[in-house]
Amino acid sequence: MNQRTRPAFRPLAVAAGIAATLLFAVAAPAFAGKTLDAVKQRGTVKCGVTNGVAGFSAPGTQGNWTGLDVDTCRAIAAAVLGDAAKVDFVPLNSQQRFAALQAGEVDVLARNTTWNLTRDASLGFNFTTINYYDGQGFLVPKKIKVTSAKQLKGATICTQSGTTNEKNVADWSKAQGIPVKTVVFESFEASFKAFFAGRCQAFTTDTSALAGLRNKEAPNPDDYLILPELISKEPLAPAVRRGDDEWFAIVKWVPNALIEAEEVGITQANIDELKASSKDPAQQRLVGSGDDLGKLLGLDKDWSYRAIKAVGNYGEIFERNVGPKSVLKLPRGANNLWNKGGLLYALPVK
Amino acid sequence: MTPAIGAPGARRAVWIAWAVQALLVAAVAGGAFWLVHHALEVLRARGVRSGFDFLLQSAGFEIAEGWLDFDSGQPFWRAFLAGLINTVRAAVPAALTAVLLGTLLGIGRLAPHVLVRGLCTAYVETVRNVPLLVQLLMLYFALTHLLPDSTEAIELLPGIWLSKGGLSMPWPVREAGAFWPVHFEWPERTSFNVIGGAALSPEYLAVVIALAMYTAAFIAEIVRAGITSVSQGQKLAAQALGLSPWQQLRIVVLPQALRVIVPSLTNQLLSLTKNSSLAVAVGYPELVSIANTSLNSTGRAFECIAVVMAVYLVLSLLISAGMNRYNARVALRGWR
Numbered sequence: 001m002n003q004r005t006r007p008a009f010r011p012l013a014v015a016a017g018i019a020a021t022l023l024f025a026v027a028a029p030a031f032a033g034k035t036l037d038a039v040k041q042r043g044t045v046k047c048g049v050t051n052g053v054a055g056f057s058a059p060g061t062q063g064n065w066t067g068l069d070v071d072t073c074r075a076i077a078a079a080v081l082g083d084a085a086k087v088d089f090v091p092l093n094s095q096q097r098f099a100a101l102q103a104g105e106v107d108v109l110a111r112n113t114t115w116n117l118t119r120d121a122s123l124g125f126n127f128t129t130i131n132y133y134d135g136q137g138f139l140v141p142k143k144i145k146v147t148s149a150k151q152l153k154g155a156t157i158c159t160q161s162g163t164t165n166e167k168n169v170a171d172w173s174k175a176q177g178i179p180v181k182t183v184v185f186e187s188f189e190a191s192f193k194a195f196f197a198g199r200c201q202a203f204t205t206d207t208s209a210l211a212g213l214r215n216k217e218a219p220n221p222d223d224y225l226i227l228p229e230l231i232s233k234e235p236l237a238p239a240v241r242r243g244d245d246e247w248f249a250i251v252k253w254v255p256n257a258l259i260e261a262e263e264v265g266i267t268q269a270n271i272d273e274l275k276a277s278s279k280d281p282a283q284q285r286l287v288g289s290g291d292d293l294g295k296l297l298g299l300d301k302d303w304s305y306r307a308i309k310a311v312g313n314y315g316e317i318f319e320r321n322v323g324p325k326s327v328l329k330l331p332r333g334a335n336n337l338w339n340k341g342g343l344l345y346a347l348p349v350k
Numbered sequence: 351m352t353p354a355i356g357a358p359g360a361r362r363a364v365w366i367a368w369a370v371q372a373l374l375v376a377a378v379a380g381g382a383f384w385l386v387h388h389a390l391e392v393l394r395a396r397g398v399r400s401g402f403d404f405l406l407q408s409a410g411f412e413i414a415e416g417w418l419d420f421d422s423g424q425p426f427w428r429a430f431l432a433g434l435i436n437t438v439r440a441a442v443p444a445a446l447t448a449v450l451l452g453t454l455l456g457i458g459r460l461a462p463h464v465l466v467r468g469l470c471t472a473y474v475e476t477v478r479n480v481p482l483l484v485q486l487l488m489l490y491f492a493l494t495h496l497l498p499d500s501t502e503a504i505e506l507l508p509g510i511w512l513s514k515g516g517l518s519m520p521w522p523v524r525e526a527g528a529f530w531p532v533h534f535e536w537p538e539r540t541s542f543n544v545i546g547g548a549a550l551s552p553e554y555l556a557v558v559i560a561l562a563m564y565t566a567a568f569i570a571e572i573v574r575a576g577i578t579s580v581s582q583g584q585k586l587a588a589q590a591l592g593l594s595p596w597q598q599l600r601i602v603v604l605p606q607a608l609r610v611i612v613p614s615l616t617n618q619l620l621s622l623t624k625n626s627s628l629a630v631a632v633g634y635p636e637l638v639s640i641a642n643t644s645l646n647s648t649g650r651a652f653e654c655i656a657v658v659m660a661v662y663l664v665l666s667l668l669i670s671a672g673m674n675r676y677n678a679r680v681a682l683r684g685w686r
Contacts, residue, residue, distance in 0.1 A: 095642055099651050102398055123649040124398035144501065144542065155542045156500070156515060161630070161639060162646035167410045170422035181414050181543075183553065185633040186642065190487070194633065197494040198514050199552065201542050242397045 035107050035240070035247035036080065036298055044086045047073035048106035051091045051188070054212030055322040055330075056112045056132075056236075065089045068321045069110035072131055072238055075307040076108060076254050079299060084310035093187070094162030098123050101241060108251055110238040112206065114164045119239075126248050127237040129255040131314075132322075133334040133343050135230030136168050137207040139214060142225050144201050149178075149229040156181045158200035160191045165205050168232040192217055202227075206234050211328045250297050257304040259346035261286055261313035263337055268312035275305060285349055293349065304349065314344065389652065404648045405430070411643055413635045415551050426644055433640030434661055440557045440636060441626045445619055447562035452569025452618075457599070459574045470570065478567035483628050485564060490556035490632040497552065503544045509536050511544040514552065521548035553634040557626065565622045572614045576607035608680040616673035620666050627662075637661060 039045050049057035049069055057067040070089065078084040090106050101109040102124055112134070113119075115127040138157070140146050146155075149172075159165050161184045173180050183200060185191035192213050195203040203213070207226060214224045240251050261267075264282045266274055275287040284290030288305040297303065311317055318335060322328045336342025393400045405427040413420045417439060418432040458470035477485070494514055498504050503513035509520040522531030537547035580603050588602040627638040637658060645654040 095646055098646075098649055102393075102396060118647070119649065122399035124393070124396040154540055154545060158633070161642045164647075166412075166643055167422075167647055170410060170412045173412070174422060182412055183414055183551075183633040184635065184639060184643065186630045186639070190631060190633070193491065194494055197491060198499050199494040201500065243395075 035244045036250065039080060039107055039247075043081065044088045045073060045077045045080065045108065046088045046090055046106045047076075048090050048092045048097055048100050048109040048111050049073070050111050051093055053112060053188070053209055054216055055208060055326060055328045057089070057091075057110070059089075059091070066321065068132060068317055069112060069236075069238070071311040071317045071321065072110045072255055072258075073108060075258055075311045076251060078306040078310035079254050079257075079303040080250060082306060084306075094160065095186075098125075101125060101239060104241070107247070108238050108240055112208075112236045113239060114234045115237045115239075116164065124242050125239040126242055127239045128248065128252040129259075129347075130235045130237045131255050132208065132236040134206040134208050134234035134236055136165055136204060136232040136234060137210055137230055138227040139195070139203045139210045140201060140225055140227060141198075142223055146201075146227070147225070149227045149231065150176070152180055152202055153178045154180070155201040156183060156199070157202045157204050158183050158185065158191050158195040159204050160184070160188045161186055163205070164232070164234065169204055172231040204231075206236075208322060208328065208330060211322075211330055215327045215329070246298050250299065253297060253347075253349065254304075254307055255314075256346045257286060257307060257349050258311070258317065259314045259337070259344050260349050261304070261308045262315040263339075263346055266308055266313055268309060268316060271305065271309050282350070291350075393652070398649070400650065400652060402653055404644075404650055404653070407648075409644065410647060413640070414633075415549070415554065416635065426648070429640050429644060430637065430657060430661075433635060433637035434665075436634070436640075437623070437626050437636040437665075440554065440561070440629060440634065441623045444558045444561035444565070444626070445622055447558070448565035448569055448618070448622060449615070451562060451566035453573050455566060455570035456573025456577065459570060460577055474567045474570050477563055478571075482560065482564045482625055483631060486556060486560040486628055486632060489560050490552065493552045493556055500543045501541070503539055509547070511537050511539065513544060515543045516549045516551040517555065518544045518547050518549045551634070553629070553632050556632050557629040557634045557636075561622055561625060564625070565618055568618050568621075569615065572611055572618065573607070575614075576609075576611035577603055579610045580606045605680070609682060612673065612677045612680055616670055616677070619669055619673065623665055623669060624662060 047070075049065065049067075052058045053067070055067055057065055057069045059065055065087075070087075073087045073089070074084040077087045090100065092100050092106075092109075092111060097109055097111050097113065098119075100106050109125075110131075112132065113127075114134075115130065119125065120127055138149055138152065140152075146152060157169060157180050159169065159182055166182060166184060169180065169182055172178075180202075183191075183194065185194065188205075192203060194200065196218060203210070205213075207230065210226050214221050214226065218224050238251055238255070240248050242248075260282070264280065264286065266283055266286055271287055274283050275289050278284055278287060278289065281290055285293060286304045286308065288294075288302040292301040294300045294303040312320070315337075318332065319325050322330045323332065332340075332342060334343045336344065338345040390400060406425050408423050409420075409426050409429040410422050411429070412422050413429065413432050413436075416432050416436045418428070418435050420429060420432045455470045455473060458466050459474065461467050461470070497512060497514045500513045500515040503511045503515065503518075506512055511518040518537035520534045520536045523533065523535045524531050535546050537544045537549070577599075584602055584606065585598060588598040593601065626636060629636045630639040630642060633639075641654045641658045645651050648654075
């Protein structure tokens, strides 16, 4: 080919390339004005979850997802569609998650996502109800003989990119005057594998995930220690797109109903009995034998009955996924009810 | 039959060709404009903040290594710059090594010696048929598993330490106010790590080695093709002149082979530069890694990807411009 004609074609190729890329970015499904209608028509709730974080959203051997975030989505599906199984779980990595919700790929993002001002105000989301109060911590091998984060001066710390964790470490290191070096990996798996191979002296992420890592991934869990310090607040909450207040209300109130169910003593086991016989108005409203609050949300009277029946109250969800009955064995701590020393305070379902 | 230049038919053909090109450019530019406009509109409607103003805000994260000093209080644009410099820092040594190793392997594949030829062929066929990402991860995890712990670093030579923290060596440093380095800083072993001096992290080493080895396999094939493209008669003539095998290669064969080699080599160097973005998988803070982090802390996905695209585009155009100039020098006279 004649060499001289090439430069004339190059800008064209470049422009075409950019156009094609943009086309991909914009070709996402058009924004459904009424998410609820779309969900009903589709017959499933699309729920954005992690690729696998034990206790929050992890795929099982049979393709059945388990976890606290997963149960939140199941409860929403039970309330809206009458069947907790009607959820399409969409695994997303930290970098994909926001774009997926913005583009309408998922209806709810329940992917242990921290609620902070930047995200709330600039991503076009509304966070709904905090379903786990977490905090960032450090996991260290016992052999380096460190018992406090203050001793990490000069240490190399492994973490995953695309999380609030990277920034928290930088803030903490600056505030405490403890210089550290962070090695940042794209995938969670690569980051903890490098840590367990000994590349870093410490690994940092939310403490709930640290417990899962230590108990499930460490060559020998007893060789590792979670340091007592929490260096950040990580309130994790499901998020929905802005601009659809009806759907926002549903995703906000379903978790509230689950927490209030624990407050008033409704469990998966006793809910049918209470539905038939309870005289307590608070219980009656939640089990669907009292006032019809569902219609205010665009749902029916039994919305909360179905949600609780499907996954249990918040305490049961916690126990099963991250509490004593799970591999994580996390204490209730800040995630206990407000009247039992924790931070969970359900908005009144009335 | 093509009409003679200057004939009315030819003039019309040229005019039509220009018009078609102009229309095409207008259509592509218009399409691009509409897409960007529509995308911005949609983002605004959904309450998503957009724009490049975030580049001036402070980044808030640290960068583990690199030539440009970076602190979490500095703005995003500087983080991107540090990332770009880290990309270059990995790509340049990898490219030099790849060209050198690839040339040797290519010549080796044509060697009369069976063992040399066999080894070179085995190398090329193995390396170029395994995905780069797999090789990179394998190399990285091999490095981190096999090297001694940072707390038990070994001193290879005085002042040169090797451990999971990487390879540390003494490095000249500048005193405050001085113009050139005045003394060496020696690495020292502390309770966790070897600190001080210059350090090459395992992430960096894995990226450079993997990129160099992978690209070398392709370059070897290009070099081999280049050499075999030189006609046998040339070699025989060189032999007849009494040139040694090395002289034959250097004086007669390679200069002619370069005409075939250089254009394909340009493609390999472009691929290598773009492949360096895989470094994000093993935690080396190059451009894509920085963009990922920035994207997530600001939510400006569009903008961060656009910056990355633009940077790679400029980088690639620079490389191909440089290589084209070199190509012009080695090309057969009269072809341009």
